[in-house]
Every structure is written in C-alpha cells, then in structure tokens.
Amino acid sequence: MNTPLHLDLLNDEERFSSSPIRMRVMLPLTTSFVTLCLLLWWSLLCLRTHSQAQYKEALQQAITSLTPAHSAVLALRAQEQEYRSIVRQLGLYKNARNPYGKMLSNLAEHVTPTIQLTQLSVPPPQPPAADPANPLFGPTNTFEAVTLHLSGRTGGEHPSEAVNTLLATFRTPAFTNVFRTAVIPKGSFRQDVARDPESREILLFDITCDCVPRRFE
Amino acid sequence: MKSAPLKVNFSSQTKPFTDVVGLEVGAAYVQGVPAVRLRKRNGKTELMAAGFLTLPGVLPQKPDLEDEVPVWSLPRPFQAQYAALAVTSPLAFLRHAAGSLDDEEANKLLAFRTASRQFAPELPPLSAGIPKFQATWAARLLPEGHQPTACSLQISPAAAINTFLTAPLFTSVSGTAVVLFVFPGYTSLAAFHESRLVLYREHPIGYAHVREAVCSHMRIDPSLADSILEDTFIDPIPMVEPVLRTLFRQVEISYDYLTRRKNCQTQNIFVCGLPSGAKHWTSVFSRMLNLTLVPFLPFEGLERASPSSCLPENLSAIAPFLTTALGAARAALEDV
Numbered sequence: 023m024n025t026p027l028h029l030d031l032l033n034d035e036e037r038f039s040s041s042p043i044r045m046r047v048m049l050p051l052t053t054s055f056v057t058l059c060l061l062l063w064w065s066l067l068c069l070r071t072h073s074q075a076q077y078k079e080a081l082q083q084a085i086t087s088l089t090p091a092h093s094a095v096l097a098l099r100a101q102e103q104e105y106r107s108i109v110r111q112l113g114l115y116k117n118a119r120n121p122y123g124k125m126l127s128n129l130a131e132h133v134t135p136t137i138q139l140t141q142l143s144v145p146p147p148q149p150p151a152a153d154p155a156n157p158l159f160g161p162t163n164t165f166e167a168v169t170l171h172l173s174g175r176t177g178g179e180h181p182s183e184a185v186n187t188l189l190a191t192f193r194t195p196a197f198t199n200v201f202r203t204a205v206i207p208k209g210s211f212r213q214d215v216a217r218d219p220e221s222r223e224i225l226l227f228d229i230t231c232d233c234v235p236r237r238f239e
Numbered sequence: 240m241k242s243a244p245l246k247v248n249f250s251s252q253t254k255p256f257t258d259v260v261g262l263e264v265g266a267a268y269v270q271g272v273p274a275v276r277l278r279k280r281n282g283k284t285e286l287m288a289a290g291f292l293t294l295p296g297v298l299p300q301k302p303d304l305e306d307e308v309p310v311w312s313l314p315r316p317f318q319a320q321y322a323a324l325a326v327t328s329p330l331a332f333l334r335h336a337a338g339s340l341d342d343e344e345a346n347k348l349l350a351f352r353t354a355s356r357q358f359a360p361e362l363p364p365l366s367a368g369i370p371k372f373q374a375t376w377a378a379r380l381l382p383e384g385h386q387p388t389a390c391s392l393q394i395s396p397a398a399a400i401n402t403f404l405t406a407p408l409f410t411s412v413s414g415t416a417v418v419l420f421v422f423p424g425y426t427s428l429a430a431f432h433e434s435r436l437v438l439y440r441e442h443p444i445g446y447a448h449v450r451e452a453v454c455s456h457m458r459i460d461p462s463l464a465d466s467i468l469e470d471t472f473i474d475p476i477p478m479v480e481p482v483l484r485t486l487f488r489q490v491e492i493s494y495d496y497l498t499r500r501k502n503c504q505t506q507n508i509f510v511c512g513l514p515s516g517a518k519h520w521t522s523v524f525s526r527m528l529n530l531t532l533v534p535f536l537p538f539e540g541l542e543r544a545s546p547s548s549c550l551p552e553n554l555s556a557i558a559p560f561l562t563t564a565l566g567a568a569r570a571a572l573e574d575v
Binding site: 025026027028030031036037038039040041042044204209210 | 279320321324333350353354355356366367368369374375378381382383385386387388389390391393394397400401402404406436492516568569571573574
C-alpha cells in the first residue's frame with residue numbers, strides 16, 4: 023500500500039475523544055473529589071484528636087480530684103482486710119478450741135481418794151525455727167498437736183491400781199472425745215523422796231495424754 | 240514571575256485509526272452530504288457504509304463570528320469512532336509551493352491554515368490551504384463525547400487523489416500515470432511517476448460546465464442534461480466538445496511538459512469523478528490527443544463488510560459523488 027497524500031489541516035486542540043467520559047472533565051472532578059475527601063478526613067481526624075485531648079484533660083482532672091478519696095478508700099480497704107483477717111483468725115481459734123471444761127468437771131468424779139493431782143498442764147507447742155530473713159508472727163500449720171500432762175501423788179495399799187484405774191478412766195468414751203491416747207511414761211512412778219521419811223510411802227506419778235489436735239479451719 | 244499554563248492533550252491519538260467515516264463538507268449536493276465509512280480489519284480495508292446524509296448547515300464563505308455551527312449527529316451505520324473531513328471550498332487551494340505570489344497575497348488578506356509535503360527533493364512541495372474560519376467551522380461540526388469526532392481535515396482535491404493512491408490499480412500501473420479528477424467547477428490533474436506525485440494542476444473546467452453547455456444549447460433543465468449525456472438518442476458531442484477542447488488543451492500542455500521537461504512518457508491516463516457523459520469525454524479525448532482515457536472506479540477492489548454493511552443499491556451510479564469522502568477516509572486509515 024502506498025503512502026497516502028494526507029495533508030491534515032486539523033489542529034491538535036480540535037482533536038477530541040469520542041468517549042462520553044471526558045478525561046479533561048473527569049480528571050479535575052476526580053482530583054477535586056479526592057481532595058475534598060482528604061480534607062474531610064483530615065478535618066474529622068483533627069476533630070477526633072481535639073475531642074480526645076479534651077477527654078484526656080477531663081480524665082486527668084477527675085483523677086486529680088478523686089486521688090484523695092481513692093487513697094482513703096484504699097486505706098479503708100486495707101484496714102478492712104486486716105480486720106477481716108483478724109476476725110478469721112479468731113474464728114479459726116474458736117473452731118480449734120478443745121472442750122476441756124466438761125472433761126475436767128467429770129475428772130473429779132473419777133479421781134479416787136487415794137490420788138491427789140498436783141499439776142495439770144498443757145505446754146505450748148514448739149515454735150517454728152526462727153528465720154531472721156522472713157520472720158513469722160504466728161503459727162503457720164493448720165493444726166496443732168496438744169499434749170496434756172497430769173502429775174499427782176497416790177498412796178494407800180494399792181497405789182498403782184488407783185493410778186491404773188485413773189488411766190483406764192481416761193480411755194473411756196467420756197474422755198476419748200478429747201484424749202486420743204493416755205500413757206504413763208516410763209519411770210514416772212517414783213517415790214516422793216523430797217518430803218519427810220514418813221511420806222516415803224507416797225508415790226508420785228505422771229500421765230501424758232495426747233489430745234485431739236487443734237485444727238485451725 | 241508568570242508561570243506558563245499547564246496544557247495537557249487528553250485526546251492524543253497514538254494508535255493508527257481502524258474505523259473512519261469520510262465526510263465531504265461544503266459539496267452542496269442536493270442529495271446530501273457524501274459519507275463513506277471504512278473499517279480496517281486483519282490488514283484489509285472494508286467498506287461499511289456509503290451514501291448521502293441529510294445534515295444541517297452550509298459551509299460559510301465569509302468569516303462571520305456570529306455564524307452558529309450546527310452539531311452533526313450521524314446515523315448509526317455511519318457512526319465510526321473517527322471522522323475524516325474533506326472540505327470543498329472555492330477559497331481552498333492545493334498547489335505546488337513554488338507557484339505564483341497571488342495566493343500569498345490572498346493569504347495575507349484572509350487567514351489561512353496550511354499544510355505541505357515534499358514527495359522528492361527535486362520536486363517543489365505540495366501545499367494545501369483553507370481559510371481558518373472554514374477549518375474552524377468544519378472542525379466544530381462533530382463535538383466531543385459523540386461518535387464520530389474529527390481526526391483529519393483535508394481539502395477535497397487532496398482527499399480525492401487518495402482514492403487513486405490507495406487503489407490496487409495504482410500499484411499495478413508502471414511508468415507514468417495521469418489521473419483527471421473531475422469536480423463540478425474544475426478538473427485537477429495529478430501525474431505520478433514511479434509511484435510518486437510529480438505534477439499537480441487545476442483547470443477551471445468541470446462537469447458542471449459540460450452540463451451547462453448542454454442546458455444552454457437545448458434550453459432544458461439541468462436535471463435533464465445528465466440523461467441526455469447518458470442516453471444515445473441525441474449526440475451531445477457538438478455541444479460538449481468546445482468545453483472539453485479547452486480543458487484537454489491544458490491537459491495536452493501538461494502531457495507535453497511531462498514528456499519533454501520531466502522526461503516522463505505517459506502510458507496511462509485515467510479519469511475519475513464523472514457522474515455522466517464519460518463516453519463523450521473519452522471520445523473527445525482520444526480524437527484530440529490520440530490517447531485513451533480510461534475511467535477509474537474508486538470503489539473497485541474495496542471489500543464489502545457484508546452482511547453488516549449499509550450500502551445503497553445504486554452505489555456505482557453515485558460513486559463519483561462519493562470519491563472525495565472515500566479518499567478522505569482512506570487517507571486517515573492508511574496514514575500510519
């Protein structure tokens with residue numbers, strides 16, 4: 023095909039697009055729309071930042087004004103916790119109390135005339151090993167073994183029988199709710215040598231009773 | 240400091256055109272505006288639609304700022320993506336640039352839009368010009384956003400030459416060939432040697448002068464003159480010969496110029512654009528110059544895009560009127 027004789031007299035600014043979507047109209051419109059959207063987004067961002075700053079300032083003021091009251095509440099709560107702990111401890115001690123009273127009132131009925139109780143003691147439990155780095159202000163176990171020591175004198179024709187009778191009494195149901203075991207430690211039967219010679223017929227004895235442990239629950 | 244305005248051309252066309260409708264503006268045919276739609280597909284040029292369109296507006300002949308430009312809306316078969324406009328105006332010119340100075344003076348009186356092309360270093364460039372107000376008016380006929388929009392603006396004789404340049408006949412012709420493009424008011428002569436344009440001239444005698452001679456001799460209406468020129472009942476040779484003799488004398492001068500000055504021996508002479516009386520033209524021509532004048536059919540060899548094509552049944556009859564529109568479309572399609 024030969025090159026045609028195309029002497030074109032149309033100017034560039036007279037060449038238009040046949041597309042109904044005109045770039046020279048759409049481009050400025052799109053640019054304006056995008057710019058408007060960006061401005062709107064920027065305005066909203068500024069507005070939100072401003073409102074957040076205001077909210078933060080109000081919160082800070084509220085925190086400042088509520089700090090004394092908050093400190094007071096915290097102190098009261100700490101005090102309340104302390105009191106509650108004390109009350110709980112008291113409750114635990116109350117629950118851990120062994121009913122010695124009834125047992126002791128019944129004891130008089132079972133002590134024969136030839137027996138004289140001279141001492142009745144419940145020694146305090148062995149304290150835990152002291153740790154200077156972490157001092158303890160109270161027992162840490164939830165139960166406590168309790169031992170009752172009875173000391174007395176007996177005489178008469180059959181002193182050992184009287185003591186054994188008393189020991190057997192401690193093993194009856196009237197006492198087993200408090201005493202789990204009751205024994206006469208070896209060598210606890212002995213003559214009372216500290217008194218006058220007339221009294222050498224008197225025998226001294228000890229009875230050790232393991233009580234029901236105190237449970238702090 | 241004043242900043243330069245930002246100019247962005249959003250409609251720049253980088254790809255070659257594939258669908259173009261050619262429109263002849265200012266022909267003032269009673270049938271309407273000649274229009275030919277061509278489409279290029281798979282390397283072949285197809286004829287999609289051809290005919291006359293009833294479109295408003297008359298090409299202004301004087302610069303008038305208040306002259307309103309009509310908006311052309313083409314029928315669906317003619318709605319190509321782009322349009323190539325060919326303007327027919329007595330004020331437009333096509334000539335070799337080394338012509339007389341009269342046109343230069345005319346250019347000074349009336350603002351012209353011009354374009355030129357040089358086909359060979361030894362030949363003067365061929366220049367086309369049209370008054371600016373006519374070019375502006377024509378360019379605004381097809382507004383933006385509707386199909387088609389203008390992609391090319393040519394003047395009629397330059398557009399018509401393209402029908403021959405792009406025809407299969409042109410490639411088969413060897414040596415020197417001369418084509419006479421007959422318009423109503425003038426006849427243009429284009430001479431090609433080895434596929435190059437070596438001479439272009441215009442002679443102020445067209446087929447309207449022949450028709451007028453018949454009308455004045457027989458005292459008939461111009462509409463009857465064409466039928467007299469076509470039928471065999473009356474011999475119009477005595478009436479048309481004086482008119483054609485003047486024209487062919489000029490052709491003979493150009494023929495001699497090509498033979499003696501350019502050393503181009505013309506083997507083929509074609510005539511194109513005659514709506515009637517072609518046989519009388521060839522008869523007178525052969526008697527005067529002892530050469531054969533061969534009719535050139537511009538639509539010959541053009542493939543038709545059937546069945547989607549919209550072509551009139553009498554296409555061969557109206558083809559001479561559509562030559563310019565066809566040439567305008569082909570120039571835009573083939574110029575890559």
